Amino acid sequence: MNGNLTLTILKPDAVANGHTGKIIDHILQAGFRIKAMKLIQLDERTAGMFYDIHRERSFFKELVGFMISGPVVPMILEKENAVADFRELIGATDPAKAAPGTIRNLYARSIEANTVHGSDSDENALREAHFFFSDLETL
Ligand code: ATP
Ligand code: MG
Secondary structure, eight states, rough: OOOOEEEEEEEEHHHHHHTTHHHHHHHHTTTOOOEEEEEEEEHHHHHHTHHHHHGSSSHHHHHHHTSSSSSSSSEEEEEHHHHHHHHHHHHHHSGSOOOSSHHHHHOOOSSSSSSEEEEHHHHHHHHHHHOOOOOOOOO
């Protein structure tokens, strides 16, 4: 069964470029509801923990460096079929390959500064939601 939650992060490029308002509007217009949201500055340890599955990848150090280069906006989003629908809304990891009209196609500059994160499974959506919003008692 598909879950109804996903976790997104508006990445440092989205915040630095002043795109957060437009991206949030895009997400709301697509039928997602915001269950939780905050603006935070990640540190190296926290960003590394979040991307722990990529620790052995060649781009890990750059990825963490980018994610701590400025504030980010994590959000828990709610919608039927949230994980798959949100990944369709944001487009491919590499913005050069992201379909027209997707968030990465509209706002992202590179595979690293790709504007938004989206959970890749229901299990990871819950894990990531608790990672950023451990104070929420029920999700
Ligand atoms: P995200 O997890 O951020 O939603 P994704 O699921 O589309 O993105 P992943 O394979 O999980 O892509 O990679 C995580 C992040 O690592 C990407 O969003 C991107 O910023 C970065 N990344 C992925 N592949 C590369 C690469 N080849 N070179 C540089 N950075 C990369
Ligand atoms: Mg991913």
